[in-house]
Amino acid sequence: MRVEGRKRKILEAIILDYIATGEPVGSRTIARRYNLGVSPATIRNEMADLEELGLIEQPHTSAGRIPSDLGYRYYIDCIMERYELSSAEKEYIRQRFEQKMGEIEQVLADATGLIAELTSYAAVALGPYQGRAHIQQVQLLYVSPGKALLVVVTSNGLVEHHLFSVPRGVIRAELNYLSRLLNERLQGIVLEDIKPSLLNSIYQELLATEHKQLCSLVIELLEELGNLKREARIFLDGTLNLFEQPEFRNIERVKGLLCILEKSDALRELFAEGPPAGLRIKIGRENKNEEINNCSILTVTYEINGEVIGNVGVLGPTRMNYSRTISVLEYVARELSQALEKLCG
Amino acid sequence: MRVEGRKRKILEAIILDYIATGEPVGSRTIARRYNLGVSPATIRNEMADLEELGLIEQPHTSAGRIPSDLGYRYYIDCIMERYELSSAEKEYIRQRFEQKMGEIEQVLADATGLIAELTSYAAVALGPYQGRAHIQQVQLLYVSPGKALLVVVTSNGLVEHHLFSVPRGVIRAELNYLSRLLNERLQGIVLEDIKPSLLNSIYQELLATEHKQLCSLVIELLEELGNLKREARIFLDGTLNLFEQPEFRNIERVKGLLCILEKSDALRELFAEGPPAGLRIKIGRENKNEEINNCSILTVTYEINGEVIGNVGVLGPTRMNYSRTISVLEYVARELSQALEKLCG
DNA sequence: TTTAGCACTCGGCTTATTAGAGTGCTAATA
DNA sequence: TATTAGCACTCTAATAAGCCGAGTGCTAAA
Numbered sequence: 061m062r063v064e065g066r067k068r069k070i071l072e073a074i075i076l077d078y079i080a081t082g083e084p085v086g087s088r089t090i091a092r093r094y095n096l097g098v099s100p101a102t103i104r105n106e107m108a109d110l111e112e113l114g115l116i117e118q119p120h121t122s123a124g125r126i127p128s129d130l131g132y133r134y135y136i137d138c139i140m141e142r143y144e145l146s147s148a149e150k151e152y153i154r155q156r157f158e159q160k161m162g163e164i165e166q167v168l169a170d171a172t173g174l175i176a177e178l179t180s181y182a183a184v185a186l187g188p189y190q191g192r193a194h195i196q197q198v199q200l201l202y203v204s205p206g207k208a209l210l211v212v213v214t215s216n217g218l219v220e221h222h223l224f225s226v227p228r229g230v231i232r233a234e235l236n237y238l239s240r241l242l243n244e245r246l247q248g249i250v251l252e253d254i255k256p257s258l259l260n261s262i263y264q265e266l267l268a269t270e271h272k273q274l275c276s277l278v279i280e281l282l283e284e285l286g287n288l289k290r291e292a293r294i295f296l297d298g299t300l301n302l303f304e305q306p307e308f309r310n311i312e313r314v315k316g317l318l319c320i321l322e323k324s325d326a327l328r329e330l331f332a333e334g335p336p337a338g339l340r341i342k343i344g345r346e347n348k349n350e351e352i353n354n355c356s357i358l359t360v361t362y363e364i365n366g367e368v369i370g371n372v373g374v375l376g377p378t379r380m381n382y383s384r385t386i387s388v389l390e391y392v393a394r395e396l397s398q399a400l401e402k403l404c405g
Numbered sequence: 406m407r408v409e410g411r412k413r414k415i416l417e418a419i420i421l422d423y424i425a426t427g428e429p430v431g432s433r434t435i436a437r438r439y440n441l442g443v444s445p446a447t448i449r450n451e452m453a454d455l456e457e458l459g460l461i462e463q464p465h466t467s468a469g470r471i472p473s474d475l476g477y478r479y480y481i482d483c484i485m486e487r488y489e490l491s492s493a494e495k496e497y498i499r500q501r502f503e504q505k506m507g508e509i510e511q512v513l514a515d516a517t518g519l520i521a522e523l524t525s526y527a528a529v530a531l532g533p534y535q536g537r538a539h540i541q542q543v544q545l546l547y548v549s550p551g552k553a554l555l556v557v558v559t560s561n562g563l564v565e566h567h568l569f570s571v572p573r574g575v576i577r578a579e580l581n582y583l584s585r586l587l588n589e590r591l592q593g594i595v596l597e598d599i600k601p602s603l604l605n606s607i608y609q610e611l612l613a614t615e616h617k618q619l620c621s622l623v624i625e626l627l628e629e630l631g632n633l634k635r636e637a638r639i640f641l642d643g644t645l646n647l648f649e650q651p652e653f654r655n656i657e658r659v660k661g662l663l664c665i666l667e668k669s670d671a672l673r674e675l676f677a678e679g680p681p682a683g684l685r686i687k688i689g690r691e692n693k694n695e696e697i698n699n700c701s702i703l704t705v706t707y708e709i710n711g712e713v714i715g716n717v718g719v720l721g722p723t724r725m726n727y728s729r730t731i732s733v734l735e736y737v738a739r740e741l742s743q744a745l746e747k748l749c750g
Numbered sequence: 751t752t753t754a755g756c757a758c759t760c761g762g763c764t765t766a767t768t769a770g771a772g773t774g775c776t777a778a779t780a
Numbered sequence: 781t782a783t784t785a786g787c788a789c790t791c792t793a794a795t796a797a798g799c800c801g802a803g804t805g806c807t808a809a810a
Contacts, residue, residue, distance in 0.1 A: 086772050101784050104773070122772050122791040163568045196548055203542050203558050211556055211566070213548050221556070221564050223508045300667060303660045311656055315648045322645060431803050446753050449804070467760040467803050 061113065061134065068139060069096055070106050074116055075127045075135045079379055082306050084124035129344040129378065132356070136341060136382050143383035145391055149178070153391055157399040164188060164217040164403060169295050171372055171396045176298025178388045179374050179381075182321065184331050185295040187362070187370015188216045188400075191252045198242045200281075202232040210281045214251065216369060217404035226277050238274065241266065246285075254286055292332065292370060294324050307354060307377045316351035321375070330357055330375075337361045337368050339386065344378045354378050358385055360393040364400050372396065406458065406479065413484065414441055415451050419461055420472045420480045424724055427651050429469035474689040474723065477701070481686060481727050488728035490736055494523070498736055502744040509533060509562040509748060514640050516717060516741045521643025523733045524719050524726075527666065529676050530640040532707070532715015533561045533745075536597045543587045545626075547577040555626045559596065561714060562749040571622050583619065586611065591630075599631055637677065637715060639669050652699055652722045661696035666720070675702055675720075682706045682713050684731065689723040699723050703730055705738040709745050717741065 063071055073094040077085045087100040087107060096103070107125055110116045115131035118124075127135065145153075156174050157167075168185045175183035193214040201209040206228040212220045245262050246254075259282045266274070299321055308314050320326045330347060334340040342357045352375070359373030372393055374385055408416055418439040422430045432445040432452060441448070452470055455461045460476035463469075472480065490498075501519050502512075513530045520528035538559040546554040551573040557565045590607050591599075604627045611619070644666055653659050665671045675692060679685040687702045697720070704718030717738055719730055 084772090088772075099784050100772095101774095101786095102782085105783090108774080118773085120791060121774095122770090122789090124772065197546060197554070199544075199546050201542060201544050201556065201558070209542070209556070209558060209564060211546065211554070213546070213554055213568070217568060219554060219566050219568060221566060223558070223562060223564060300660070300663055303656070303663070309656055311648070311654055311659070314656070314659070315645070318645055318648075429803090433803075444753050445803095446755090446805095447751085450752090453805080463804090465760060467758090467801090469803065 063110075063113070063115070063134065063138075066096065066098070067106050067110060069094070070103055071110055071115055071127075071131065072135065072139050074107075074110075074125055075131065075139075078126050079381055082379060084119055084126050086124035089124065127379075129346060132343045132378060132382070133346075136343075140383050143381075143387045145387050150391065153178075153395055157395045163219065164400060165293065165295075167396070167399055167403065168293075168370075168372075169297075171392055172295040172297040175372060175374060175388060175392055176301060178392075179376070179385050180298070180301045180304065181374040181376030181380065181385070182296070182298045182302050183372070183374050184297075184327060184359075185370065185372040186292045186328065186331050188218060188364075189292050189369045190214060190216060190218060192250060192367060192369070193218070194248050194250045195246045195285075198239065198246050198285075200235040200239045200242070202230075202235050206230075208235055208277075212285060215404065216364060217400075222281070224277070224281070226274070230274065230277075234274065238266070251285075254282075259286075291324075292328065294327055296321060296327070302376070305377050305379075307379065313354075317355070320349065320351050331359055331371065331373055334359055334361075334371065337363070339390065340371075340373075341382070341386075356380050356382075358382070358389055360389045362393045362397045362400065364397065364404055369400075408455075408458070408460070408479065408483075411441065411443070412451050412455060414439070415448055416455055416460055416472075416476065417480065417484050419452075419455075419470055420476065420484075423471050424726055427724060429464055429471050431469035434469065472724075474691065477688045477723060477727070478691075481688075485728050488726075488732045490732050495736065498523075498740055502740045508564065509745060510638065510640075512741070512744055512748065513638075513715075513717075514642075516737060517640040517642040520717060520719060520733060520737055521646060523737075524721065524730050525643070525646045525649065526719040526721030526725065526730070527641070527643045527647050528717070528719050529672060530715065530717040531637045531673065531676050533563060533709075534637050534714045535559060535561060535563060537595060537712060537714070538563070539593050539595045540591045540630075543584065543591050543630075545580040545584045545587070547575075547580050551575075553580055553622075557630060560749065561709065562745075567626070569622070569626070571619065575619065575622075579619065583611070596630075599627075604631075636669075637673065639672055641666060641672070647721070650722050650724075652724065658699075662700070665694065665696050676704055676716065676718055679704055679706075679716065682708070684735065685716075685718075686727070686731075701725050701727075703727070703734055705734045707738045707742045707745065709742065709749055714745075 070090060073090045074085045077089065077093065087103040090096070090103050091098070091100045107116065111118065111125065114128055115134055116125040117128045119126060153174065156170065168187065172183045172185040193216040195212060196215050197213040199211045201211065203209050203223065206225055208224060208226045208230065210222045210224065242262070245265070262282070299318065302308050302317065303314065308317065326349070330349065338361060340359045344356060345353055347355070347357060354377060355375055356378050357373060357375050359371045361368045361371045363369055373389065376385070415435060418435045419430045422434065422438065432448040435441070435448050436443070436445045452461065456463065456470065459473055460479055461470040462473045464471060498519065501515065513532065517528045517530040538561040540557060541560050542558040544556045546556065548554050548568065551570055553569060553571045553575065555567045555569065590610070607627070644663065647653050647662065648659065653662065671694070675694065683706060685704045689701060690698055692700070692702060699722060700720055701723050702718060702720050704716045706713045706716045708714055717734065719734065721730070
């Protein structure tokens, strides 16, 4: 489909106006606000054509037009111009990533907050995906009689710990010995490669050399390791922003939306799938989920050393400032990637 | 103030009916549903008296009566009978605490979810308060060249970790040495007692014996330790439950409420203050915060080995089933305390 | 002291009315 | 042929009017 010349200008005007005001846009409004040099009647004719193409629609007979999902799609793919962040904004984003470099999770949480703040939509971050990460360090710490702590650090800088009970007789030296052994076998192992066969061979090895009572312990901790890569963590912020949008005045709408935002599985599904790298845009009904029929989800990936390890995105009304949101997301993702590289690379 | 005999019965009927239905209660309704053996007219007279006492009020002239904050207060303090959980419910709660004993934070998160589920209000848990906890174990782990991990385990079973940069030359042995030294000095120290003077003396000691470059590192980690006791963690669940309440149909109300629930500081203030141990009830305007004018907050404390270390509670509409909610809270808090004792004691 | 009866009040629901925005069509115009 | 002015028509949202019902307070009788 190609929409050129005046039609294109009118389509753009409708979308921009609707994004700005949230009200259906009439022919007179366009003639007045965007001086295309033609009368409302002419614009009406063009609008009828655009509607036939499925790019805009009428909520009811005597209302103006609003963009359809397809209209937004065409606008984003073919018409929209890139929004350029002001240098002040860029500076602000950069500076937010510079101050206090904590652990990766803190950085992701901050990034989520930043996106929510800059876009005024709900922001979500997923990750880091741990499948490709390898184990950097495994350590069993003695805590107190009968208590030990397993700590695992991955190459992505994620720290996982698990406190658990051990036979009361276990002493520090045993744990240290075990740690050394585990490190030898697991260091550098990619999490995806931790399979039952590997675990089993380690298990046998431990059985042969170590205090028998510790075996159950080992089983337990190996299971924990397997869990590490299972599910990407979720960071969520700016939920309240959605309440400011006029389309979410309806309490039922909000309920459905919050319901989704609370369920990690649903969120993960909505935000995780996508192209291997870069920007993904799902408009309105392009998302399967009914509760977000009138929402769009934009995500971009972030990476460490060129490898995609997660994504950040926003959930907002279909009537969203795509241009600006995309710029914010891409810029934040870039800075985020750099920050993480400094942190973990 | 004393309210006895028939008046008392009528007040109770009004409150029970209003809690159940959410509608203002009229004299005829009371006469029909609660057979007090008197006519509506008589009840009307009594109601006029109760209104004069400030225990009930009229939304408008031609409506029934609803309890005032004072009315709820009187009901809770003087009239209400204890709700007894069914043995099935008790069993369910117990069993929820038995399965998978993880770390303290997991247990608290589970408890919060359990309360939300059983009460249908929003549930909050605060804690564990770390002021009185002592340090059980401090460990510096070598992660990779230039990276180390500080792990601290407190007597409450809280694990705190912090990944940070160290001079590239630092090797495993140095960190181990440092760990031993820190453990010697810090083990058993109550977190509240970690004061600048103590830190300084340790700092001097380290300076004398250790690789000079590690000194900045030590300063950093000591700061981290100080932060441990700073703020109680917050667990929140069941926010969506509030949407089911008819009083929160109004979007503005919900917005204000969610706004509070998102701000940890506000939440902490609302839930943290209270008597040293046991149950606390704040009804409607007894809470200073305007956004929760029509909400009540109930909290109970939980403890480890007789020492209060946090509390759990609910936020719900003033028109709340106090009797049942109190029972749930107290029972869950008891089981929670026991579970934590098993976990940390 | 209690109660029956009655007039009165007031919110909420339903219906009717109106104003306004916007359309599509037609016929005139450039 | 493309554009535009004019006009009748449509539909929503907002306002007003009217009615219903629940509930009250008061009075007078039991």
